[in-house]
Amino acid sequence: MQTVRWVGGRVLTGLVTLLGIALLVFMAVRVVPGQAERVLLGPLATQEQRDALVAELGLDRDLASQFGIWISKVVTGDLGTSIVSRQPVLDELALRLPVTATIALMALAIALAVGIPVGVLQALRARRRGGAVVSRVLGGLGISVPEFVLGALVVLLFSSVPLGITIGAFTPVAEDVGRGLLSSLLPALVLSVFCAAATARTTRDAVLGVLVEPYVQAAVARGETPWSIVRHHVLRNATIPILTLAATLLAYLLGGAVIVEGLFNVPGVGSYLLLAMDRRDYAVVQAGVMLAAVVFVVTSVLVELASSLVDPRVSTIGARS
């Protein structure tokens, strides 16, 4: 019963968070200078043309009415229509989300596959001076090198030496699985560097935290092998921070890594939202931010649920608090 209440509380908190984000993004896009009719019609339009577009977009209503209309449509699944493409935003996002999701999941898979073992190794060898320095330098580089620098390097390298991978000729996986995965590889690799470095650092810290626990010391005293200790005691107990980080990274990646999408000409959510913001295409911006928020809230709730399965104390403490 306590767990059910805890889950219900988390879901309710998530819904309230989403409503707050909806209100915030709605107001935010309207206080930015440069209203939609001014941006889209450009400097050469007459006042009559501006007034007509304002009326068409419903921007002549008060903000509360506009918000009420928008949110009531959103809950029924109607995210509005793009004023640039004149297509339903839901359809446009449905085209772009799989593209971004492919790259995001590839990047996350690479990051976890590289970051977790590297983090474990770093922790196990933390007392070896040389290894610690090397791992700190590599980790620092991975986290601090901006994606636009790394991406530009990769674009330059692979366009000069193609190796069968072309830049800017992106193929969605839905059209051709093989070519889709191949064209997703480079942007996913660029994105995975930061994520892998962050995962390695989190894993290292989590593992180091577990290694000093008495039950690990007891296992060492019992003569268990290092691999057995890692598998049975360390990884299980270091899972929660890694899971939390993975969820955060996934939400970030699904929100759209704009620079990487721009560099590799990936028709994903990020570049779509950036253009929409530049053009004050309100419906698209609002829908895109809400999408990212939903992903973040849902993954956060799922991670908390997963964490409670790994360690039941999470839900117990959460319910008491």
Added chain:
Amino acid sequence: MRTTSTAALAAAAVAALALAGCSGGSAPAEPDADVPDGYVAYADDSVTSAGGTLQVQIDYDTAEAQGLDPAFAEVARSWSIMGLVYESLVTVGPGFEIQPELAAEWEQPDDTTYVFTLQPDAVFSNGRAVTAADVVGSLQRLLDSGSVWSGQLGPVASIEDTSDGAQQVTVTLERPYTPFLAALANTPAAILPMEELTAGTFDPVTEMLGSGAFTVAEHRQDESWTFAANPEWWDADALGVDELELVIAGDEQTRLAGLRDGSTQLANFSNADALQLLQSAPNVTAVSQTQSDFFYAMLNSVNPDSPFVDPEVRQTVNALIDRQALVDVALAGAAEATAVTPANLPDACAPDSVPSASAEVDADALEGVEATILVYNSDPALGAIAQLIQQQLQAAGAQIELESVDDGTFGERVYVSQPGDFDIALSWFAGYGDASIVTSWWNPETAFFNVGFTQAHDDLSEAIVAAQGLEPGAERAEALQTVCDLADEYAEMLPLATRPQVIGYANDQLAPTILADEGYGDFLRLVADFRMLEG
């Protein structure tokens, strides 16, 4: 969600430029002996096209509030894209010469009357023949639209169907207006299927139905266009391309990479350094097309908070700006300094002929002047120009800040706020195909978008109208010089330098035909003459 900005993308471009060993200046390409005058690339009749799909990457998509309606298209890329489907009565050729397009020929019985005879085989892609009624309806619709382009057509008195055997249209002007034909050559004056439009079976906002070389097969906004060859086109036999794929690739590095790795056959660049960057790419030829488009600076003479309300300060700034330095440093030598009349158009004023070019200015002439230069961040060239102007003005004692904002904010502060909320702002004008068209923008009563920062001057406005009524030649050149001199003295909108356009193509896969000069940003103007090679 992590946020970013165009500035970061620009930084990416800068990083890659640095990686590629860019030195900042580009060596102009040697002219090809086989290319005739007036072209920078030319596929002559000896080149047989293998046909197939032409892959092109361009910088941005159409994004007008009026969708795909050419009458309301305001940006150059919309003109290029819509021009693939629609035709105007005339087009521009080498040296801005007016050439036939949908009109097979025309005559001018007097200086206010134009009689156009349509191509006898012209049909819309739905198979219906183009009629004089379509021409009359389209041009009248443009005039009635209130679109800014209606003013550019000039003082049109009447447009009549005067068919007599052949399909014929007669346009009568209220007074002589020399840029009329050049204004007709722009995409907003495209001929639409008026019968279908009137019947409601064709919506020009959401679809394109024209008489041109291509039809739209698919469009995904900001991603790609697929065009199929129009078998109904009156010159279909000449078309060397079966299908045209336009990929929208906003980042210049992506377009450079597409040419390098062979996945694209043609791409455009506004960064003049692309000319040099592409020189080392195998099987890629890069050419620089001289645009009559030009950058200009707006000095706010209307807002009382602006230091440029004082005409002397404006004139001092005008005299201090070293246009040639902008060309050499900010635009990598791939541009020309210009006066109000675009430098590469016939009868244009020489930029060093205006009063400010020879004005003496004290070394500390701008002591105490504080101002901000406002630019928008989607065009990296503007930032480079702003930096150089900042240095030039600071050398004379001024305190100059730079401010870079997104397009929407720029538009709000410059064109919408009354008075304009800025001191100095930088942007660019299309140069069009006649030296006198763009001069209209120096009259804020015609160009209502600049009323928030410039003032109306009767003598300048009268000089503009007078010059637009004269035939090309010495007398008109003298009249345009008066326009240039007056605009220079008022110093509210300062012309700076032409806007470069670099075009790269895969020379093992494509033989394109590209004009040396262009006034409407349409580097795909002669795509029908392109020849696909068996690469």
